[in-house]
Amino acid sequence: MDVDPQFNLQLVVSLPGHEERAWQVAWNPAKPLLASCSADKTVRLYSYQRSGDDQATSPSFSHISTISTAHTKTVRSIAWAPSGKTFATGSFDSNVGIYEKKEELDDENGLDESEEWECVTMLEGHETECKSVGYSATGTLLASCSRDKTVWIWEVHPDADFECMGVLMEHSQDVKCVAWHPTEEILASASYDDTIKFYIDDPSEDWYCLSTLTGHEATVWSLAWSPDGNYLASASDDLSIRIWKRVDQYNWKFVHQLRGHERSIYSVSWNIGKGTSSKNMGWLASTGGDGKINVWEISQPSEQATKDTLCSKLIASISSAHDVSDVNSVQWCPRSGFEDLLATAGDDGSVKVWRVVPASS
Amino acid sequence: MNEIFNANPTIYTKSKRSLRKSPFETGQSLWVDDIEQQDWSDASNVEPIDQDEVFDLIRSIADPEHPNSLEELRVVSAEQIDIGNNLITVEFTPTVPHCGMSTLIGLSIRVRLMRCLPPRFKVDIRVKPGSHQSELAVNKQLNDKERVAAALENPALLETLEKCLATAGSQE
Numbered sequence: 001m002d003v004d005p006q007f008n009l010q011l012v013v014s015l016p017g018h019e020e021r022a023w024q025v026a027w028n029p030a031k032p033l034l035a036s037c038s039a040d041k042t043v044r045l046y047s048y049q050r051s052g053d054d055q056a057t058s059p060s061f062s063h064i065s066t067i068s069t070a071h072t073k074t075v076r077s078i079a080w081a082p083s084g085k086t087f088a089t090g091s092f093d094s095n096v097g098i099y100e101k102k103e104e105l106d107d108e109n110g111l112d113e114s115e116e117w118e119c120v121t122m123l124e125g126h127e128t129e130c131k132s133v134g135y136s137a138t139g140t141l142l143a144s145c146s147r148d149k150t151v152w153i154w155e156v157h158p159d160a161d162f163e164c165m166g167v168l169m170e171h172s173q174d175v176k177c178v179a180w181h182p183t184e185e186i187l188a189s190a191s192y193d194d195t196i197k198f199y200i201d202d203p204s205e206d207w208y209c210l211s212t213l214t215g216h217e218a219t220v221w222s223l224a225w226s227p228d229g230n231y232l233a234s235a236s237d238d239l240s241i242r243i244w245k246r247v248d249q250y251n252w253k254f255v256h257q258l259r260g261h262e263r264s265i266y267s268v269s270w271n272i273g274k275g276t277s278s279k280n281m282g283w284l285a286s287t288g289g290d291g292k293i294n295v296w297e298i299s300q301p302s303e304q305a306t307k308d309t310l311c312s313k314l315i316a317s318i319s320s321a322h323d324v325s326d327v328n329s330v331q332w333c334p335r336s337g338f339e340d341l342l343a344t345a346g347d348d349g350s351v352k353v354w355r356v357v358p359a360s361s
Numbered sequence: 362m363n364e365i366f367n368a369n370p371t372i373y374t375k376s377k378r379s380l381r382k383s384p385f386e387t388g389q390s391l392w393v394d395d396i397e398q399q400d401w402s403d404a405s406n407v408e409p410i411d412q413d414e415v416f417d418l419i420r421s422i423a424d425p426e427h428p429n430s431l432e433e434l435r436v437v438s439a440e441q442i443d444i445g446n447n448l449i450t451v452e453f454t455p456t457v458p459h460c461g462m463s464t465l466i467g468l469s470i471r472v473r474l475m476r477c478l479p480p481r482f483k484v485d486i487r488v489k490p491g492s493h494q495s496e497l498a499v500n501k502q503l504n505d506k507e508r509v510a511a512a513l514e515n516p517a518l519l520e521t522l523e524k525c526l527a528t529a530g531s532q533e
Contacts, residue, residue, distance in 0.1 A: 021510070039510065073514045076507070092511050129511045147511070176507070192505070219505065237505075263483065264506075289483065289506070324447075324481035326506070347480070 007316040009293060012058045012341065012353040017044050017066070022345035023076050024329040030084030032335070034061070034343055036351045037075035037089060043067040043099070044351070045115065055337055058355055065115040069097055070122060077132045081156075082139040087117075090130035096123040096144045098160055120160035125152055125167070136180045136187075141165070143187050145175035151189050151199065153207050166207035170197050179223035179232075188232055190220035196234055196244070198252070210250045215242060224270040226298070227282050231255075231310070235265035241286055243298070243310055256310040258296060260317070263289030263326070271332035273297065274340050274356070281310065283356070285342050287327040292319050293344060295356055316356055322346030365426055367457040373435050375420075410482070412442045415449055418477050419470050423528045425462045425521065430528065436466060441489065447481050449474065454489040463493055467503040468512060469525040 018038035026035045034046045044066050048059040069075055069089055077090035089097040102116040126146035133144045135156075142154040142162065151168040173192035180187055187199045196213040218237035225232050232244045232252065241258040265288040273283025281298040295316040301309055321327050325347035333341040340356045416439040420432035431437045434456055441452040451470055455463045467486045474484050486503045488496050502508055512518050 074510060092514050129507075131507065147508075174508070192501070219501070324479075 006359050007295065007356050008359050009295065009316045009318040009321075009354045010058075010357045012355050013061045015044075015046060015061060015063065015351040015353070016349065017063065017351075018042065018349035020349055021074075021347045022328065022349050022351055023074070024078050025331050025343040025345045025351055026078045026080055026087065027331055027333045027335070027343065028080050028084045028087075029082055029334045032059070033064075033084070034351070034353070035078055035080070035087060036343075036345050037069075037078040038345075038349065039074040040349070041069055041071050041073070041075055041091075043069055043075060043078060043087075043089065043117075045117070046351075048353075059338070059341075061353060065117065067099065067117050069099075070119045071095065071097060073129075076130065079133045079135055081135045082137065086139075088133040088135065088142055088144075090133040090144055092129040094124070094126040094128055094130055094146065094148075096126075096130055096133055096142075096154075097121075098123065098162070100160070121162065123154060123162055125164060126150065131175065132177045134178045134180050136185055137183050138185075141180070141185065143178040143180065143189075145178045145189055147174040149173060149175060149191075151175055151178060151187070153187070153199075153201075165201070166199075168197075168199055168207060168209060170199075170209040170212075171195065176219065176221050177223050179225060182225050182227065182229045184229065188223050188225070190223050190234060192219045194218060194220060194236075196220055196223065196232070198250070200250070211252060213244055213252055213254070215254050216240070219264075221265060221288075222267045224268045224284070226270050227272045231270075231281070231298075233268050233270055233284055235268040235286055235288070237264045239263070239265065241265060241268055241284075243312075245308060245310075247308070253308065255308055256312060258284075258286070258294075258312055260294045260296075260314060261286065261288050261290050261292060265289075266327070267329045267331075269331045269342065270298075271334065272339055273332075275299070279311075283315070283332070283339075284312075285330045285332060287321065287330040287344055289326045290319075291321055291323075291325060291327055291346075292317065293321045293327065293330060293342075293354065295342075318354075321354075322348050322350060322352065366460045366462060367426070370424075370427055370429070370434050370456045372429055372433050375430070375432050410444060410449075410478075412439045412444060415439075415442045415444070415451070415474070419451070419473055419529070421528050421531050422466075422469050422473055423525045425465050425469075425525055431466065431470075437470070448483050448485065449478070450485045450487065452487050452489050454492045458492060458494045460493065463488060463495075463499045464502050465518075465521065465525070467499065468509065469522055471503060471509060472513070472522060473526055473529050 020039035048061045050059045071091035073092035098121045127148040129147045145151045153166045154162040171191040177190040198211045216236040222235040243256040244252040245255040270284045279299040284296045296312045329345040443450040
């Protein structure tokens with residue numbers, strides 16, 4: 001496989017701490033915070049900062065909080081609300097937890113900067129393990145999915161109040177992942193039944209499934225929308241990543257396949273990256289049971305005739321990212337100025353932060 | 362268990378146990394971290410492993426519905442174990458093609474190996490091709506780490522599993 005030598009994955013920091021397998025990492029979209037969740041039932045929070053404004057330096061990370069969740073089993077999934085003030089957890093105990101920072105009034109400065117987070121509500125509804133949670137772009141909707149084959153859509157009301165807007169029973173097996181479109185209220189879900197489904201809200205009716213994508217030959221573990229929302233990437237146990245293009249309002253078409261893993265691909269993340277070409281569609285990172293992290297630059301082909309295709313180039317790759325462990329999650333930092341940072345979580349219980357750097361530095 | 366899937370299984374003689382004691386055969390606890398006498402982080406400690414050593418780890422696991430070991434029922438055999446580069450593939454043969462215990466048997470093999478082997482080994486578990494009517498479904502479930510992890514947090518299932526594993530490693 002061709003690896004363009006122009007970039008390396010440089011380890012910024014290794015953050016051990018979870019006592020058991022770390023399942024997922026989640027960057028706060030608004031504040032310099034990184035969260036991780038684990039089979040040890042805790043969520044760990046790290047803050048980061050750069051010394052000065054020089055974007056060439058890597059930020060330094062410090063552990064600020066270990067939150068003992070109210071979950072009785074593995075915390076499988078974690079997702080921040082767009083405001084960065086709330087996060088949701090999905091657990092094998094079948095519940096979804098909602099956490100907010102305790103606001104303590106300080107006489108002099110107004111709000112005190114404590115790092116105490118508390119569970120403000122526990123959403124019950126799934127019958128078996130919750131596997132993934134996610135907030136919509138505006139933060140007004142929350143989706144969760146489970147081994148019980150359902151996807152639940154919750155409307156977020158003030159004061160930690162949630163209303164179930166729909167229970168979608170479309171998949172024939174476990175639902176592994178939910179992912180909201182970056183700007184519109186379209187939800188995608190991936191399943192153990194090897195398919196991907198899309199849902200929208202019919203204003204006069206309920207939420208419904210508008211499209212199903214088949215093509216993967218095994219469990220689809222993870223989904224990532226392109227930053228512009230025109231593409232969806234899916235990662236599978238069939239060792240491939242597929243990219244689907246939105247060809248009209250409610251139709252998607254398979255346009256590109258990426259191969260570069262030898263074991264199940266558990267996680268995929270897509271952000272704008274720091275590519276320079278005008279046809280650049282961003283950077284896509286993937287990881288999985290082979291312990292490898294791959295970073296691909298996705299771009300549009302130059303000729304108009306092939307507009308329904310995409311180009312990809314593997315620009316950086318590292319093996320044994322978490323020593324011998326599987327890597328369960330990869331996520332790009334969504335904050336401006338940090339687009340070259342990604343975080344991973346592994347079976348070794350550690351979280352690692354990596355930076356994509358030019359090979360010469 | 363309400364239903365016996367194979368009421369009358371054929372029982373085979375056990376082969377002679379290999380005399381050497383595998384360095385891997387120490388784990389009784391669920392997590393490898395608890396094995397104090399081994400330091401897997403030291404690269405010079407990396408031991409090669411062969412079919413017989415892996416077989417020794419799983420041969421005496423008890424069948425969930427018979428008072429026999431997986432070896433006595435020919436559910437597992439050394440020949441059905443494949444060793445690659447840190448990848449171990451264990452094939453097993455359900456006694457009957459409709460065996461409803463197959464996922465439990467496969468899970469017991471997976472958990473036994475997870476407890477005994479250093480984490481550098483990745484393990485794939487499959488039923489022998491053509492030996493089970495739901496071959497793909499059983500294989501898919503046994504190799505889905507999320508389902509396996511969730512199963513091990515199910516107290517009832519874990520209890521059943523521990524009964525199968527109680528005899529594992531016994532010298533008889």
